[in-house]
Amino acid sequence: MSATTGSTTTKQTTIEADPEVPTITMTREFDAPPERVFQAWVDPELFVQWIGPRSIDTRIEHWDARTGGSWSYTAEREDLHETFFGSFHEVRSPERLVQTFTWGGEPDSVSLETLRFEPLEGGRTRIVGVSVVESMELRDLILSSGMEVGVNEGYEKLDELLARG
Amino acid sequence: MSATTGSTTTKQTTIEADPEVPTITMTREFDAPPERVFQAWVDPELFVQWIGPRSIDTRIEHWDARTGGSWSYTAEREDLHETFFGSFHEVRSPERLVQTFTWGGEPDSVSLETLRFEPLEGGRTRIVGVSVVESMELRDLILSSGMEVGVNEGYEKLDELLARG
Numbered sequence: 019m020s021a022t023t024g025s026t027t028t029k030q031t032t033i034e035a036d037p038e039v040p041t042i043t044m045t046r047e048f049d050a051p052p053e054r055v056f057q058a059w060v061d062p063e064l065f066v067q068w069i070g071p072r073s074i075d076t077r078i079e080h081w082d083a084r085t086g087g088s089w090s091y092t093a094e095r096e097d098l099h100e101t102f103f104g105s106f107h108e109v110r111s112p113e114r115l116v117q118t119f120t121w122g123g124e125p126d127s128v129s130l131e132t133l134r135f136e137p138l139e140g141g142r143t144r145i146v147g148v149s150v151v152e153s154m155e156l157r158d159l160i161l162s163s164g165m166e167v168g169v170n171e172g173y174e175k176l177d178e179l180l181a182r183g
Numbered sequence: 184m185s186a187t188t189g190s191t192t193t194k195q196t197t198i199e200a201d202p203e204v205p206t207i208t209m210t211r212e213f214d215a216p217p218e219r220v221f222q223a224w225v226d227p228e229l230f231v232q233w234i235g236p237r238s239i240d241t242r243i244e245h246w247d248a249r250t251g252g253s254w255s256y257t258a259e260r261e262d263l264h265e266t267f268f269g270s271f272h273e274v275r276s277p278e279r280l281v282q283t284f285t286w287g288g289e290p291d292s293v294s295l296e297t298l299r300f301e302p303l304e305g306g307r308t309r310i311v312g313v314s315v316v317e318s319m320e321l322r323d324l325i326l327s328s329g330m331e332v333g334v335n336e337g338y339e340k341l342d343e344l345l346a347r348g
Binding site: 089 | 206251252255271285290291295315
């Protein structure tokens with residue numbers, strides 16, 4: 019699961035399913051400091067430019083990126099119109115972001131997502147995201163949904179956004 | 184872990200740790216319909232009357248019980264002053280409530296809590312609450328914290344509140 023863009027070095031996104039608990043852990047490095055990568059997650063004008071696969075457009079419906087706030091957006095292409103919603107449990111800039119996440123089509127399946135932004139040498143950042151759900155079945159269903167396409171293409175777009183400065 | 188009060192029949196609260204996943208499941212029945220039990224969870228004036236052990240007073244700091252809202256409260260007695268906070272991920276009255284939960288003293292330990300309100304014969308309700316965290320270690324730490332005292336005494340107080348009508 020590696021991604022190459024024209025403007026940056028090849029970057030590897032690691033997506034791991036824990037064998038013991040129903041979590042998915044994603045790890046990725048970016049060529050920008052934590053403050054800028056964090057900002058791309060919480061500023062809705064930046065977020066819509068990179069989230070998800072290249073084939074969809076994201077439209078923010080609601081966005082209040084503070085501890086105790088919430089969000090919702092729609093992912094759209096010709097044949098698709100999907101809503102997603104959740105809460106910002108904690109926004110601790112620039113190191114930690116804890117959110118809930120639900121696809122509107124399956125509202126009883128909720129993920130709790132914790133994202134850590136770790137500073138690296140040279141003004142770079144490693145993000146480590148852990149999603150947990152209630153059961154192994156749901157975790158495996160999420161993994162088999164093709165999520166890695168959206169993750170990899172999204173992170174490529176985020177590389178491009180960060181390179182534009 | 185049973186609880187008896189003067190005014191109601193003996194009720195059993197079941198607190199189960201799943202052997203496979205880091206969840207805690209709590210089950211309890213109440214002598215009131217789902218609408219009234221749900222209301223006792225989302226109305227802050229009712230909530231403070233029953234949440235937690237008998238030895239503490241609960242003071243609401245913030246309360247916005249709607250999908251995408253959030254909450255925080257303080258638990259107080261002479262030697263104690265603890266804050267708790269979280270989000271209302273979904274408020275689906277009167278059947279389902281999904282929240283995040285954090286003790287302020289350990290802000291990196293977050294639970295995702297789903298509460299179902301199941302109607303029973305005779306205008307009664309069974310609640311089934313599932314809390315999930317990222318690791319077995321954190322789940323076992325929560326279980327060993329003496330949480331069952333607050334849960335059992337709280338549910339006794341809720342019985343009394345519901346009996347007062």
